[in-house]
Amino acid sequence: MLIFNHNFIRNRSCMGKKYQEYKQLDLTAINKEIFKYWEENNIFNQSLSLSKGSPEFIFYEGPPSANGQPGIHHVMARAIKDIFCRYKSMKGFHVARKAGWDTHGLPVELGVEKNLGITKEDIGKKISVDEYNEACKAEVMKYKDMWDNLTKQMGYWVDLDNPYITFKNEYIETLWFLIGELYNKGLLYKGYTIQPFSPAAGTGLSSHELNMPGCYRDVKDTTMVAQFKIKNSEYPNAYFLAWTTTPWTLPSNTALAVGTNIDYVWVNTFNPYSAEPIIVLLGKPLLGSFFSEEAKDLPMEYASGDKVLPYRIIKECKGKDLIGIEYEQLLPWVKPGDGAFRVIGGDFVTTDDGTGIVHIAPTFGADDDRVAKQNGVPPLALIDNEGKRQPMVDRTGKFYKIEDLDANFVKENLNIDLYSLFAGKFVKNAYDANLTEKDMSLDVEIALSLKQEGKAFKIEKQTHNYPHCWRTDKPILYYPLDSWFIRTTALKDRLIELNKTINWKPESTGTGRFGNWLENLVDWNLSRSRYWGTPLPIWRTEDGKEEICISSVEMLRNEIDKSVVKGFMNENKYASNDYNSFDLHRPYIDDVVLVSSKGEKMFRETDLIDVWFDSGAMPFAQVHYPFSCTKEELNKSFPADFIAEGVDQTRGWFFTLHAIATLVFDSVAFRNVVSNGLVLDKNGNKMSKRLGNAINPFEVIEKYGADATRWYMVSNSQPWENLKFDIDGVDEVRRKLFGTLYNTYSFFALYANIDSFAFEEAEVPFNERPEIDRWILSELNSLIEMVDASYNDYEPTKAARAIGNFIDEYLSNWYVRLCRRRFWKGEYSQDKISAYQTLYTCLEVLSQLMAPIAPFFAEKLFLDLNNISNKHKDTNNNPIGSVHFTLLPKANHTLIDKDLEERMQLAQKICSMVLSLRKRNNLKVRQPLQKIMIPASSKEFINQVEKVKELILSEVNIKEIEFLSAQNNVLVKKAKADFKSLGPKYGQKMKAIANALNSFNQEEIALIEKEGKISIDIDDNKIELLLSDVEITTQDIPGWVVMNEGSVTIALDTTITDTLRKEAISRELVNRIQNIRKEQNFDVIDYIIVEIEYNPLLEEAINEYYNYITGETLTKELSLVRKNDIEVYIGQHNTKPISTIDVIEGVELAINIRKV
């Protein structure tokens, strides 16, 4: 019996540390282990201190509000931020990352009110403002711990220990400084805007409050079409028709708006109520809503009460022809001043409903106000007895009483006879405690009054959608309210100019959404009538003639001192330098009364500042500029290199950052910005608690780990596109990406430990490494280049996909698959070392490339490798503590060989085609075959294939490749037009040429191949085609099994000779023995003894391939015996052999395998 001596166990002396091996992949466990490691070793802080002194990469954290729970979309947003900060850190930058909390604003107030069971009215009554504010401070940090947990668990590195907090006095002081700067530049002013206002609640409402569910309701109101008499018309009795759903605004009308491109008609007809003959003007498309078609031919006779209104169109014109025409005031109660009562153009005018002519009351409509201001039309204003300009309706929702108005104004501008009939009446019955919905409304009264005068063309009840106050359930009014504005429009051009220097991802957000927003910029309304926020630091005398803008605590202190001296205040509560000793919030700040230069009292304007100003000011306020930080110091953290936030922040944080930086510092606030999209559920619906489709981020991270979650989010779609979050996708990432990489590492660790490979040997020179090593290293370096460029371009999705593709397609399914034997066969030779080094390098580089996206797994992989090899050392020569301390490897261009990459792709393609042919012809890969033939169109092609020939042959178990020259006349070829080269040349004749080429016979193809050109007839024209205009492919090789793919054709020799058959049997045998080894849980290095039941065919195979079989299976003794003997053996020993195998078709043979 032959004893095969196998040299598997190496006697290498270095049996030191081992690469860690794992039973299975557990991402959550890795997550937790690395998290603990980071915490215990202060890895984040270390990474910051290690990079100290390096160039700064400036990042701003957009502050979240911790009064709501974090959702899965926050994981998305924070992953984006983290990825680029980690990346830049690995590019050698120092990346400070200060967390922040947005603490002011309405949601906080609402949360507090809900918790305490109070409403705004109760503030100052049931609860002191003081207590209320304390409750706000607590409320706003309600979920801070949860946020901190999520931040840490998902691996977002940000300094949570020293966050900026917007309610701190220092923070507010910087805001005051900025407001002061704006004030001094003349960019702050007081004006009014039309805002939703609830007379019942006596307060303005935000659009947020208006969008709360149930606020918009269908209500039935009296609507009317009023007639506005045209002045100086060629027709005596001509009127504009304008529709309104709020007749109570008609006394405040000061203009009519038309659409410049809308067609209008002048119509001869009658007033339906008075039967007076009139001419009316309205939009042509709306003619049908007032007149029936047949009425245009009826005699021009009409009596009040008749059903059909006869009419004649007398002329048509465009809206722009009407602009400037004056009309008589409809209800001449109040004189508005010059410029009123004429037609203006309005871009919002439609012909969807109404008359195509819009009644404009600038005091009660936002559009109205805007268009009136643009056209110099005055609003209809009253002067109250305090001398202030007011709309006709007071804050309780009623027309002003005459006694509440300025006496002079009444005398000069008010028609007392007309107005007194309506003075003091509420514009909606809901506001008047004495009225019900059944009572006649003011709308009806006005409509009837106009009807009497013959100025109503149509009065009817109509149902329409109208907003209601969510607190009182009563209708809201649009109402002019005092506001402070920042004159952003003054620097509009500069804002646009600076925006062009910002790199937006995606670009369209910057040019489109944000760019358009800037083009249509309006002044920034800063005022909010609330309690919990940054107070507006402006004090005014009661007459508004003197004012002061406080821009620092010190300035406040000094002004209070003056006031104390004057006796307006008893003490200075802001006297101390200790910022913890006072509070700049309401109500304390409201107690401050200052003294004007003329010695009068000045009171604070009660408004708060828009919370967006808080967050937009964070570049300055987070460093308490200029009080704790000089301009030079500020410049180290301003402007930001990078910010990222949801696309919904375009007009929020992105704008306010940009606006404040531009207005105050004439600078951008950020150079690069990624605006990420929404996270939707897997069906594309918005996630909400209400729908119950919200995904709990903690559960996802607990189950799949942060890495898989992050990787899924980043690789699935571009950050700025909406993500349809499907939990199965996370699992797929776990299996496909991390599972594959884990397998690859496990494979490496298994054999590296056996061989004690610790990367101690010098690197095998690149040109001494085999083709396959040079190939994967070439691909690896291409990958480095690609990934680096993608990260640098803020394209994390491209980076993630490229890495994933490399791991799966190149490393696992080609490199490792083809190289397996090199790791477990043979001596510890240069080839083997080369294999180890190559695979090690791939794994290590991958850990670095993926570190920004999958920080935990990458850390684990890196440490597992580096702790053995110590390739990356710290200053004490110990293994470096983290992959996040390393610099991203640079692509080595000398290692990139595009020819090599190309021919390996060719090899993969050929293998895939051969396997496909085998499959189709039912030929197992274990059955060796003699030959494949490949038609070769060029020398280059042959050269390329020759270099990867061995790989192909062993992979598909074939003995040889034969190239067929193009001239070979066995080949059946096919010609096809090259559209790209022929198209531009022949244009319209393309189709005919393509058809002609398709029907080329073998002779014609041979001719063009030989001559390099051919003439054909197309539509009686001779056309000369060049070989380069034609694609020629091999279609068939008669007598062979053939496959085509693109330009490559493969033919397979399917003959199975006796020798091939025997070899197949030996391979089958090896396969069975290996399976049994595994089933019996033998170690990979155990030697065995094999006994198999005798069979003549098997004997032949074994005789011929004895060395091969025993070598592959670590068999010391292989013998064929009588079946009996095996059974006898089994009886004697208590081992558990596998009883039968079927290496030859239809024959089952007994077998016994045991360890030596």
Place this chain on the structure above:
RNA sequence: AGUCUCGUAGCUCAGUUGGUUAGAGCACUACACUGAUAAUGUAGGGGUCGGCGGUUCAAGUCCGCCCGAGACUACCA
């Protein structure tokens, strides 16, 4: 209503300056492979590229209109 984004296989997504068999993964079915094995390969089915019109020799790709989803802004007389 305006601005912007998106619409490609059952699902998630690629698709170069327009160039002729529209790709990949998942899922499904069948078969294979098995010292990486809860992995992998091969094959198959599955597409009016949202719709209509236009430009062009040629459109998933460019233009216009429409439909659908979403975001933001504004809000309708």
